[in-house]
Amino acid sequence: xxxxxxxxxxxARVFRILAGYEIAVVCLSLLFVxxxxxxxxxxxxxxxxxIRKYFDYESFFVLPTRADGKAIFFPLPGAYWVIVVLSxxxxxxxxxxxxxxxxxxxxxxxxxxxxxxxxxxAVSSLYKEEGQMRVVQGERSDYAQKLFKHDIEVFRxxxxxxxxxxxxxxxxxxxxxxxxxxxxxxxxxxxxKLRVEKYLPYSNLALDSQGSPAPEGAKVVDGFYLAExxxxxxxxxxxxxxxxxxxxxxxxxxxxELVLWGSNPNPVSFTHNGARYGVMYWMEIWKMPFLVELxxxxxxxxxxxxxGPDNPGIPRWFQSNITKVAGDERExxxxxxxxxxxxxxxxxxxxGFTGPRPGETPSSTFAVVRNPADKWPEYALYASxxxxxxxxxxxxxxxxxxxxxxxARATPEPAT
Amino acid sequence: xxxxVPAAIAALLSSGCRGPETSIHVTETRELTYHDQYYPGDLKxxxxxxxxxxxxxxxxxxxxxxxxxEEVEIVLGExxxxxxxxxxxxxxxxxxxxATSLSTFETTPFLEGDALVVEASxxxxxxxxxxxxxxxxxxxxILDRGQSxxxxxxTGPAQQxxxxxxxxxxxxxxxxKVDEHFIPAENQKKDEDFDE
Numbered sequence: 001x002x003x004x005x006x007x008x009x010x011x012a013r014v015f016r017i018l019a020g021y022e023i024a025v026v027c028l029s030l031l032f033v034x035x036x037x038x039x040x041x042x043x044x045x046x047x048x049x050x051i052r053k054y055f056d057y058e059s060f061f062v063l064p065t066r067a068d069g070k071a072i073f074f075p076l077p078g079a080y081w082v083i084v085v086l087s088x089x090x091x092x093x094x095x096x097x098x099x100x101x102x103x104x105x106x107x108x109x110x111x112x113x114x115x116x117x118x119x120x121x122a123v124s125s126l127y128k129e130e131g132q133m134r135v136v137q138g139e140r141s142d143y144a145q146k147l148f149k150h151d152i153e154v155f156r157x158x159x160x161x162x163x164x165x166x167x168x169x170x171x172x173x174x175x176x177x178x179x180x181x182x183x184x185x186x187x188x189x190x191x192x193k194l195r196v197e198k199y200l201p202y203s204n205l206a207l208d209s210q211g212s213p214a215p216e217g218a219k220v221v222d223g224f225y226l227a228e229x230x231x232x233x234x235x236x237x238x239x240x241x242x243x244x245x246x247x248x249x250x251x252x253x254x255x256x257e258l259v260l261w262g263s264n265p266n267p268v269s270f271t272h273n274g275a276r277y278g279v280m281y282w283m284e285i286w287k288m289p290f291l292v293e294l295x296x297x298x299x300x301x302x303x304x305x306x307x308g309p310d311n312p313g314i315p316r317w318f319q320s321n322i323t324k325v326a327g328d329e330r331e332x333x334x335x336x337x338x339x340x341x342x343x344x345x346x347x348x349x350x351x352g353f354t355g356p357r358p359g360e361t362p363s364s365t366f367a368v369v370r371n372p373a374d375k376w377p378e379y380a381l382y383a384s385x386x387x388x389x390x391x392x393x394x395x396x397x398x399x400x401x402x403x404x405x406x407x408a409r410a411t412p413e414p415a416t
Numbered sequence: 417x418x419x420x421v422p423a424a425i426a427a428l429l430s431s432g433c434r435g436p437e438t439s440i441h442v443t444e445t446r447e448l449t450y451h452d453q454y455y456p457g458d459l460k461x462x463x464x465x466x467x468x469x470x471x472x473x474x475x476x477x478x479x480x481x482x483x484x485x486e487e488v489e490i491v492l493g494e495x496x497x498x499x500x501x502x503x504x505x506x507x508x509x510x511x512x513x514x515a516t517s518l519s520t521f522e523t524t525p526f527l528e529g530d531a532l533v534v535e536a537s538x539x540x541x542x543x544x545x546x547x548x549x550x551x552x553x554x555x556x557x558i559l560d561r562g563q564s565x566x567x568x569x570x571t572g573p574a575q576q577x578x579x580x581x582x583x584x585x586x587x588x589x590x591x592x593k594v595d596e597h598f599i600p601a602e603n604q605k606k607d608e609d610f611d612e
Contacts, residue, residue, distance in 0.1 A: 138604075139597050143449035153446070161462040161590075163452045165445045176436035184439040205471060211545025222470045222481075261471065265454065266478075269469040276465055287447045295605045321610040323603065330603075334610050359563075 019092035027086035034079045037064040048148075048236040055079045057125060080125065087118040106391025113384035120376035128371040131286045132351065135294040136363040140325075142291045144368040145283040147237040150174070150262040152245070153285075154187065154194065157269075157276040171284060174199055174243065192255060192272055194279075195246045202231045203242035205261035219244055221259040222268075245279065247272070288368065290343050291325040297353045297364040309357055318353040320364040335366070346370050450597045457566075458597075459527070461492075462590035464583045488572030488580055490587070495567055499560045502567065503534045506556055509543070510536035524557060526588055527566065531557040537574050553577040555584055 008016070017023070038054040044067050045053070054062055059078035063071040094111030098104065131144030152174070155166035167187050177183055177199040185194045198219060203226045208214040218225040226242040242261040247270055248254055256270040260281035267278035299318025306313030320335045324343060333341040333348075340349040352365040455461070456477045463469070467482040467490065478492035495502060503521060504514035515521065523530040533556075540552035555577060556569035570577055570584050 138599055140599050141450055141597070143451050145451075154442075155452075161460065163448065165448055166452075167442045168444045168446055169440070169442055170444070173437055173440060178436070181436050181438070183437060186439075186441050188441065188443040189445070207473060209545040210547060224471055256468075259471065264471050266456065266472055267469065268471055271465055271468065274465070276463075278469075285446060285449055285451050287449050293599045293603060295599070295610075296607060321605065321607065323605065332605070332610060 015092065015097075018089060019097045020089075021093070023089045024086065024093065027082050027089065030077060030082045031079060031086075034062065034076055034082065037062075037076070038079075041065055044234075046234040046236060049233050055125075057081075080122075083118055083121060087115060087122075090115045090118065103394065106387040106389070106394060109387030110384045110391070111387075113380040113387060116383070117377050117380035120373040120380060123373040123376070124371050127373070128369060129286070131284075131368045133288070133292065133348070133366045133368050134363055135292055135322075135366070136361050137294050137297050138361065140291050140293040142288050144286045144288060144366075146286060147283055149284040150241050150281055151284050152194075152196070152243075152260065153267075153278075153280045153282065154190065155267075155278050155280075156190075157278060163278060166278075166280075169194075169196070174241065175201070177243075190277075191250055193248045193250075193252075195248065196243050197246070198226065199241065199243040200226050200228050201241050202229050202239050203227060203261065204229050204240070205242060205259070205264065219259075221257050224259050224261075226259060226261065241281070243281065247279075286368070288346065289326060290346075292348070292366070293323040293325060294320060294364055295323065296321045297362050299353050299355065301355075312355060315353065318350055318364070320350050320353070320366075322364075324348075335364075345372065345374065347374060453594055453596055455594055456492075457494075458594050459591045460594045461587065463490075463587055467583075467587075482580055482583070483572055483576035488570060488576050490570045490580075490584065491568070493567050493569070494564050496564050499532055499558050499565055502558050502565055503532055506534050506554060506569070507536050509541050510538045510552075510554060511541070512536050512538070524585070524588070526557050526559050526568070527591055529559055529561075531559040531566075531568075533557055537577075540571060542571070549573075555581060557588060 034054055038050050041053075041064060042050040045065065053059060056078070057080040060081060062076045062078055064074060064076070065071050090111060094115065095108065098108060098111065100108070129146075131146045133141055133144040135141045149171040151171050152169040153166035154169075156164045158164055167189055169183075169185055173183055174196065177196065179198070179200075181197075181199070183196040185196070187194075205224055206212070206214070206227045208218075208220045208223050208225055214220050214225040215227075218227070221244060226244070232238040240261065240263040242259070245258050245260055246254055247256045247258070249272070255272055258268050258270070258279055260268070260279065262281050262283070264280075265282065267280040269276055269278050271277070297318065297320045300316045301313040302316045304313075317337055320333075322333050322335060322341065324331045324333060324341060326343065335341050335348060335350045337350065340347045342348070347369045349367045349369070350364055351367040354360065354363050356362050453460075456472075461478060463480055464482070467480045468486065470479045470481060472479050475493050475495075476491045477494060478490075480490040482488045482490060500515065500518055503518075507514060518532060522533045524533050525531070535553075535555050537553035538551075540549040540554070542549075551574050552571060553574035554569065554571050556567060559566040568588055570580060572580075
């Protein structure tokens, strides 16, 4: 009498598929293809746009684009979600389903390390904060600016003409606005209201004059109007948003209409109840828990890469001599390419510098990154190296001492 | 189960299609930084309460309006071309004959030096695509900085400009140098302090 083949449950079959090598192979192949197309596309789409398109968690599907801007109909899943699937597959197949025991400890540790590295990528993608700190030689700074987030800041001037801590309308509220949408804001610390309207993500502030009048239908405030411009895909940081705001008192009486533009470093003002208020639309200001004093910045440009004094070319190397000041602690750093300064989860890389020019003091630009998973990939690499070393040494000893298990005797096929 | 799956999908889709907020209550504030002490040319000014600041332009580093219907303009700028040439350009906007010497003007302390005081009234022809204005007046100062000149200029209906005269000169005297963002002398370091 023949034995019935063992029936596997639906759940077990799903588990078998999710934990299988097939998914791992597909995911790794997709990541290769996505990286390939992303790399090809980056020179004509720009680094920021390409990273957002291929690797952002909001990208569920991607259509690669040719140099002429036409899409190639070869839909691919977004890299973020491929990595999520790969992580689940790695967890189920490489850890849950994998054979356990001290002989497999090294392999298990390596699998865990790779999974940890993937998780580090996700944590970094979701929680990493980035900004730019520009410091002029001989000066100091305690803040960075987030290039792609523009907040509206409203503040009161004190009797000395100094600004008081501003109230912040975050960029996320503004970016969500469509052309006809309005946003009404009330403030905990002020007794007036502010309405945002006609938000333009890509704009220019233009002067309405007889020589260059505003186009028909354009809203002109204080002699200025916002002109819509094309998105700069190559240099995302060059895209400047703008909007109009109306300030009203509690009784809804209009106090002032203002035009705000994200590239105007100075506030516009209005007076209310005997006090002066400033309103700014500017890159998010990110206060650092330390000060950077820039004593000297210097470097060299690659020959023949510049076009003149305004564009000296591609830096070959640069260096900044800085002192990091946190409370009473002072620490000197030489920041050079690939050698950042660190401070409690913050990392300062030098991302650019301007050398001496007529009428201009040299300056350094630092990319400031706060990433809770900053060191995780490094730890994952150490763990993976330890795991694989243990596994290979174990295999070597077993081979050398001849403790390999004997090949199992072939099991006869069940009679049918 | 049959109901649950479409309902879950619908809930997921509707959550992704939610429109923007239409009203918010702002409670978040930010700590002050050196950015809040940013002033063009590191010069902090204290305008009168009834002056209102507008966006700046290439030639209007500081741009204020004042008076009835905000017809008076007060502009701080930086220019080149010489003190006398700029003074005569301003006079020319009111059809006044050019001066031949700086000695014909009064001076007043402004920033780190003595600035030339230029005054005129009459029909104002500002140029730059702007129409002419009858019965206007100008009070302005020009400080020579060698390669460039700093100018502070108030224009508007003559009566209103006169009403703002004291405020203008008080404002001119309010400028103060801001140097908090410079490394204090005792903390400055030399290259050799960073040698390995």
